[in-house]
Amino acid sequence: MNMKQMPITPESEQALFFHNYARLPIAITHGDGSWLVSDTGIRYLDMIAGIGVNALGYGDKRLINAINEQAAKIIHASNLFLLQPQFALAEKLLEISGLSKVFFANSGTEAIEASIKMARKWAASSGNDRKKEILSLSNCFHGRTYGAMSLTAKAKYTDGFEPLLPDTGMINFNDPLDLEKKVSERTAAVFIEIIQGEGGIHQISAPFIEKLNELRQRHNFLIVADEIQAGCGRTGKFFSYLHFDFEPDLVCLAKPLGGGLPLSAVLGSESLSDVFSYGNHGTTFGGNPVACAAGLAMIEAIYEDNLMAHAVEIGSFIKTGLLQLAQKHSQITAIRQYGLMIGMTVDKEAKFYVEKALKKHVIINATSQNVIRLLPPLNISQGEAQQCIMVLDEIFNEE
Numbered sequence: 374m375n376m377k378q379m380p381i382t383p384e385s386e387q388a389l390f391f392h393n394y395a396r397l398p399i400a401i402t403h404g405d406g407s408w409l410v411s412d413t414g415i416r417y418l419d420m421i422a423g424i425g426v427n428a429l430g431y432g433d434k435r436l437i438n439a440i441n442e443q444a445a446k447i448i449h450a451s452n453l454f455l456l457q458p459q460f461a462l463a464e465k466l467l468e469i470s471g472l473s474k475v476f477f478a479n480s481g482t483e484a485i486e487a488s489i490k491m492a493r494k495w496a497a498s499s500g501n502d503r504k505k506e507i508l509s510l511s512n513c514f515h516g517r518t519y520g521a522m523s524l525t526a527k528a529k530y531t532d533g534f535e536p537l538l539p540d541t542g543m544i545n546f547n548d549p550l551d552l553e554k555k556v557s558e559r560t561a562a563v564f565i566e567i568i569q570g571e572g573g574i575h576q577i578s579a580p581f582i583e584k585l586n587e588l589r590q591r592h593n594f595l596i597v598a599d600e601i602q603a604g605c606g607r608t609g610k611f612f613s614y615l616h617f618d619f620e621p622d623l624v625c626l627a628k629p630l631g632g633g634l635p636l637s638a639v640l641g642s643e644s645l646s647d648v649f650s651y652g653n654h655g656t657t658f659g660g661n662p663v664a665c666a667a668g669l670a671m672i673e674a675i676y677e678d679n680l681m682a683h684a685v686e687i688g689s690f691i692k693t694g695l696l697q698l699a700q701k702h703s704q705i706t707a708i709r710q711y712g713l714m715i716g717m718t719v720d721k722e723a724k725f726y727v728e729k730a731l732k733k734h735v736i737i738n739a740t741s742q743n744v745i746r747l748l749p750p751l752n753i754s755q756g757e758a759q760q761c762i763m764v765l766d767e768i769f770n771e772e
C-alpha cells in the first residue's frame with residue numbers, strides 16, 4: 374500500500390476529524406523552552422503551555438531522561454502489579470499534601486469521575502440513604518465525561534447531552550447565603566475550583582470557604598478540590614487550596630501532573646481509605662509507569678528550580694505590565710492574576726485578540742467569551758513575559 378498522506382492543513386483536519394476542536398491554523402513540529410516551532414520554521418511564544426500542562430516548557434532534559442529511562446525498562450504493565458514509579462510519585466504527592474491515599478487515572482475528567490463515585494459510595498455507607506447529592510459552583514468546569522459534565526456549569530458543555538447525572542446541583546459562586554440554602558444532610562459532596570480556570574480566572578472568596586467549612590461540619594459532606602488547572606505550583610503554592618485555611622477531603626490533579634504525558638490523581642484523607650474495595654473502581658492505563666516517572670521528574674524540577682517562587686515573581690511582573698496596558702487601552706476591563714494563572718477581561722470576544730496575537734507569533738488563549746487567559750510555563754523568563762506584554766500593547770494599539 375502506498376497511500377498519499379494528506380497535507381497538515383485546516384482543510385484536511387476538517388476532512389479527517391470530527392469537528393469538536395477549533396484548532397489554530399498552525400502545524401507544530403516541536404518545542405523549545407517557552408517556544409513552539411511550526412513546520413514553516415516560525416517560532417511562537419507559548420503563553421498557554423498546552424493548556425497549563427507544560428509546566429517546564431519544552432525540552433527539559435530531566436523530564437526527557439526520566440521518560441527515556443523508564444520507557445527502556447517497561448512502558449506498561451497494568452495495575453495487576455506493584456510498580457515502582459507509582460510508589461515514588463504517590464509518596465511524593467502524599468508528602469506534599471499531608472493526605473493519606475492516592476488513586477491514579479489518566480485525565481482530569483477521570484479524576485473527577487473517581488471522586489464522584491467515591492463521594493456516592495462514602496455517602497451510601499453513612500446510614501442516610503437520601504445522601505446522594507453532588508453540588509458544584511456556578512461558572513465551574515470539571516470535565517466532559519457524563520459525571521464531570523453534569524457538574525459543569527456552562528450550557529455550552531451540556532446542551533443536547535441530557536439527561537445528565539441525577540442528584541446534582543449548582544451553588545452560586547462566592548455566595549455564602551446560597552451555599553447555606555443549597556447544602557443539607559442530603560449533600561454527599563461539594564466540588565470546588567479554588568481558582569476557576571475555564572470560567573475566566575476567578576478566585577473563590579475567603580468568606581465562602583469559611584462558610585463551606587462550617588457547613589461541612591454541620592451536614593457531614595465531602596469537599597473535593599479540583600486542582601487540575603491551578604495545582605502543581607502554578608499559583609505559587611503546590612495546591613491552590615493552601616492559600617486558604619482549610620483542608621479538602623479529596624484533591625484532583627491532572628494537566629501538568631504527568632510532565633506532558635496523560636496522568637491524573639485523586640488524593641484523599643485517611644477517613645476515606647476504605648471507601649473503595651477491590652474491583653469498585655479502576656483503569657487500564659491509570660498510573661502508567663512512564664507518566665509517573667515523568668510526573669516525579671516534573672515535581673522535583675519544580676522544587677529544584679524554585680519554580681513556585683518564580684511563578685509568583687513573573688506573575689506579578691506580568692500583572693504590573695498588564696495594569697500599565699489597561700491604563701492606556703480601554704479595551705482591557707479587568708485583570709486577575711494568581712501566580713502564573715492570569716485572566717484579562719476585554720471589551721469583545723477574546724478570540725479576536727487571540728488571532729491578532731498569533732499573527733505576531735504569540736500564543737494566548739480565549740476562555741469564557743471575553744477573557745484572555747495566560748497559563749505560561751512556570752519557568753518562563755522575564756524577557757519572554759515582557760515580549761508578550763509588548764505584543765499585547767501593539768495589538769491594542771492597532772485597533
Ligand SMILES: *Cc1c(COP(=O)(O)O)cnc(C)c1O
Binds near residue numbers: 480514516600603
Ligand atoms: C482541564 C480541566 C478538567 C478536565 O481535565 P481533562 O484532562 O481535560 O479531562 C477538569 N477540571 C479543571 C479545573 C480543568 O481545568
